[in-house]
Amino acid sequence: MTARAVYVHIPFCTHICYYCDFNKFFIKDQPVDEYIDMLNKEVDEAFKGDEDNHSSLHSIYIGGGTPTALTTAQLRRVIKNVTRHVPDVEKNGFEFTVEVNPGEADVEKLQAMRELGVNRLSIGVQSFDDHLLKKIGRAHTAGEAERTIALAKQAGFTNISIDLMFGLPDQTIQLWEQSIDKAVALDVTHVSAYSLKIEKKTMFYNWYQRGQLNLLSEDTEAEMYDLLMSKLEKAGFSAYEISNFARNGYESKHNKTYWKNEEYYGFGAGAHGYLQSVRYANVGPLPHYIDILKKQTHARKDSHTVTSQEQMEEEMFMGLRMREGVSDRVFKSKYGLSYMEVFGEAVEELTENGLLEKNKEIIYLTDKGRLLGNEVFEKFIMV
Ligand code: SF4
Structure with missing residues (x-):
């Protein structure tokens, strides 16, 4: 990416x-x-x-x-x-x-x-x-x-x-x-x-x-x-x-x-970024940020390589925030699998409960799903 x-x-x-x-x-x-x-x-x-x-x-x-x-x-x-x-x-x-x-x-x-x-x-x-x-x-x-x-x-x-x-x-x-x-x-x-x-x-x-x-x-x-x-x-x-x-x-x-789970630079005290599958956070306190950059070239304190499983989860719960929803074609092109292969059970349950709707290869939140967004998103976190 x-x-x-x-x-x-x-x-x-x-x-x-x-x-x-x-x-x-x-x-x-x-x-x-x-x-x-x-x-x-x-x-x-x-x-x-x-x-x-x-x-x-x-x-x-x-x-x-x-x-x-x-x-x-x-x-x-x-x-x-x-x-x-x-x-x-x-x-x-x-x-x-x-x-x-x-x-x-x-x-x-x-x-x-x-x-x-x-x-x-x-x-x-x-x-x-x-x-x-x-x-x-x-x-x-x-x-x-x-x-x-x-x-x-x-x-x-x-x-x-x-x-x-x-x-x-x-x-x-x-x-x-x-x-x-x-x-x-x-x-x-x-x-x-x-x-x-x-x-x-x-x-x-x-x-x-x-x-x-x-x-x-x-x-x-x-x-x-x-x-x-x-x-x-x-x-x-x-x-x-x-x-x-x-x-x-x-x-x-x-x-x-x-929301599309794409990568971005984050600069400044406390900023977050996402580059080459690594999510990172910069140090937050001002004196610390200034001191650290006097000595080195970046101010990252935490970083985490996002696993493929985590990327797929994020793709779903961030993507579903958008009205355009999540496209299976895009999902497959990124991860080589259909979202139904990974999250089929959750998608079916949420659809039955009237929180998700499917139109061809796209799934998106219903009006009820938008109101109860957090209930939907947590179903895509596999722990
Ligand atoms: S404290 Fe500053 S950053 Fe926070 S809401 Fe107020 S103006 Fe915005």
Whole structure:
């Protein structure tokens, strides 16, 4: 396999949200320039002697943390360095995304990104309700999110994705509906919508443990998901993945790399990558990442060679997340076996229970299967 995508992690934020367990650090007093020096070194070293892989790349994604917490000059350094290794960035169809936090990207920063080849933004809106934004620890208002979307359009971006969250404490069906309606009215091209998960090492986790967080019932979350599906599909978005919705032609190539079980580079503190059948994770803590790269050419702490059995399992439970499902033809071309030969029992049981459907050589989740995704996915893990 050859790598299809590049992920670059910028682990800095100007504030810390109550629900977030990503690898990120409050930016004040952090050695940001030194981090960029080491990040650029990691990128340079990985691409050295790996030229054959460059022509297969179809996307770059700079995420975080918050890439827009960097100054324009710092962001330029990161972008320029990664793109000098990927000449195809100029080609039609190449997808280059940067994550943006509302209120953190002014015209200058947005224009710099455009000039350097960025053609897609992923804006962390989360909600269009100020009270809810405050409640989850976001630093921006709904108005700032709207202004950032407007500025991005002025700067020439035509492919804009926004993130939304549901299942938030105090969120009503009506408030959720208003956020969906707003997303549609703002005419973005892509929506990623995730339900709140309470993760360890977050403020929300502490409050939850103390019984201070009123979470919504599973039924209400399911109702919110149904509403999301029906409203976005009516507005012309296709639910091409369980949590991702796109207007025609705007499905994210980068995200599909993960769901199609394809390989990708991962750069930066705490980043994950998948190359030559090896999944790896970089060291997360900032001083450790910087120190290790001063001494060596990469910052991998864990790596695992994915066995053929594991690859087949991943192919199924990641692929089934997509509406296009899993093709037996593709499966056979990768593993030399039909998915029925490997997972026949699970496929039959899930089909009988109305969670999977088959159309010729493709299997995909039914509506019920999409709601109960985890129940389906665990059937493909053979332990
Ligand atoms: S959600 Fe985003 S902005 Fe908030 S702390 Fe996490 S990485 Fe930073």
